Amino acid sequence: MHIHATIEGIQYQPFFGRKLNEYDISHLQEALQTDASFLLRFPDSSQVAVSVWVSPKRTRSYPFARVYDTYGFQGKKITLIPVYKDEGFDGERDYLQWDTVSLMSLLGVYVILGFYSHAEKNPHYPNKITRQQMDINFLLEQFHAVMNYRSDALHWNLVQTERLAEIGRLACESYRVISERTGVKMHSFEAVEKRLAVFSAGREKFISFSRRMAQEAQEREFRTVQPKENLKGKKAKITILNYLGGEYHFTCDEVEIHENSLLLMEGKHSRDASLPSLSDIKDGLLKMILYTNLKDVSLNGMKYIPQPVLKLTTGELLHETPQIVETLNILLREARANGFWVMLNENLIGSDER
Missing domain, CATH: 3.40.1350 (Trna Endonuclease; Chain: A, domain 1)
Structure with missing residues (x-):
């Protein structure tokens, strides 16, 4: 069974969003370590609602629930998504897919793409890292940029996807440093370079590649009964x-x-x-x-x-x-x-x- 449909716009009234804690932009690190969704206050007293993905994969750690918690906020809604995440050779590795960004555009949510620059060795696995943290200086630059951005989420998100290869390389270099510092073997960096080549080839190739991957995942899920x-x-x-x-x-x-x-x-x-x-x-x-x-x-x-x-x-x-x-x-x-x-x-x- 294959259903086809269209969406012209989104109208929805949420009732379940939790009360969001508020942090000053100078305390962004604390906010990221404490809450999955929160309000961020800037020097001019303006606010944004922020949700955080711990992985670019939408089936990990309930990222949709985190975005939902910000959906009742009347101002700008921003979600932070790592371009890719590597947990080490004994763990998982996930990449950003186009439809994730496109879905956020549809919902009117601004996407800030980030990368992890700090991690610790997992004490339970020889080749796995934990407590990964996004690069704060990079995020601060992006927050100030999006606050000064006057167009809608769709256009901002399209500009973000044009930086995928650049941000992906920053992520790759950070994981090399993390690997050397912790002694943890990561997944093949050659495979990462191949994915970065897809990012570099332009938006249309990235869209085509992502949709093929999404359709394959859809087919796997279609044939699988999930435990939940x-x-x-x-x-x-x-x-x-x-x-x-x-x-x-x-x-x-x-x-x-x-x-x-x-x-x-x-x-x-x-x-x-x-x-x-x-x-x-x-x-x-x-x-x-x-x-x-x-x-x-x-x-x-x-x-x-x-x-x-x-x-x-x-x-x-x-x-x-x-x-x-x-x-x-x-x-x-x-x-x-x-x-x-x-x-x-x-x-x-x-x-x-x-």
């Missing part, structure tokens, strides 16, 4: 186009057809708790931001009316603690305001306040 899913229906590929020229490749966890309606379900599962974690729920809500704004939805050439559904499943009976009741009440208010449904263990909920 408890699904009974059919998965479907979904490709979203928008007027900015962005193309987004996702996998819809579960799809059901009811006459002319197409239920698009994002599943979050908890095996050991009465409700999936708040980070899991927020990760699912970022998909609701997309799905509630879909237009021209078609499946196998047939047009359908999309109905987004956030499907929560649990491995045990629901224990209605005050915290769970409050979480569900907030979630249902957000669902009503934005036009998606909430399903809990195969039952639609939300006709009345709990």
Whole structure:
């Protein structure tokens, strides 16, 4: 099953964003070490909301939940993403993909691409590093630049992608230094150079390469049941186009057809708790931001009316603690305001306040 859709713009009212701690720009290092999302204050008293990715891969450490937490802020929203991250030969290595930047452009989020310049040897693995920190001086320059930027997130992000090779080389050199200083073997720098060559070849080649990688990842996910899913229906590929020229490749966890309606379900599962974690729920809500704004939805050439559904499943009976009741009440208010449904263990909920 392959769904195609378009997005003309984003309208969404979040209810779940947490209260963000505020830091002065001079305390950026402290902010990065303390919070995944925060407010940053500048000398002229202006503020921005900042979210931080610990890896360019969107399936690590809930980056969508971090971006979601800034989404209710009325001013500029900025997200920090490393161009690539190497955990050492015994760990993972991830690269930035075009659709990540394009998705942030669609959401109106300014992207600052960074690189790691400090790390420590992981005490549990001979060839793995930990406690990686982005280069603060580089980030400070970028923050001041984006604050003086008068165009929208799309144009800023396009300019950022033109610097991919430059920032990638800074990252590569930093990892060489980290490797020498810690004695940790990193992944092949030759492979990194090949990826930098893709970055250097221009935006179109980077887009083409990234989309091929995204489609391959989509195909792998399409064939895989994730441990945080408890699904009974059919998965479907979904490709979203928008007027900015962005193309987004996702996998819809579960799809059901009811006459002319197409239920698009994002599943979050908890095996050991009465409700999936708040980070899991927020990760699912970022998909609701997309799905509630879909237009021209078609499946196998047939047009359908999309109905987004956030499907929560649990491995045990629901224990209605005050915290769970409050979480569900907030979630249902957000669902009503934005036009998606909430399903809990195969039952639609939300006709009345709990």
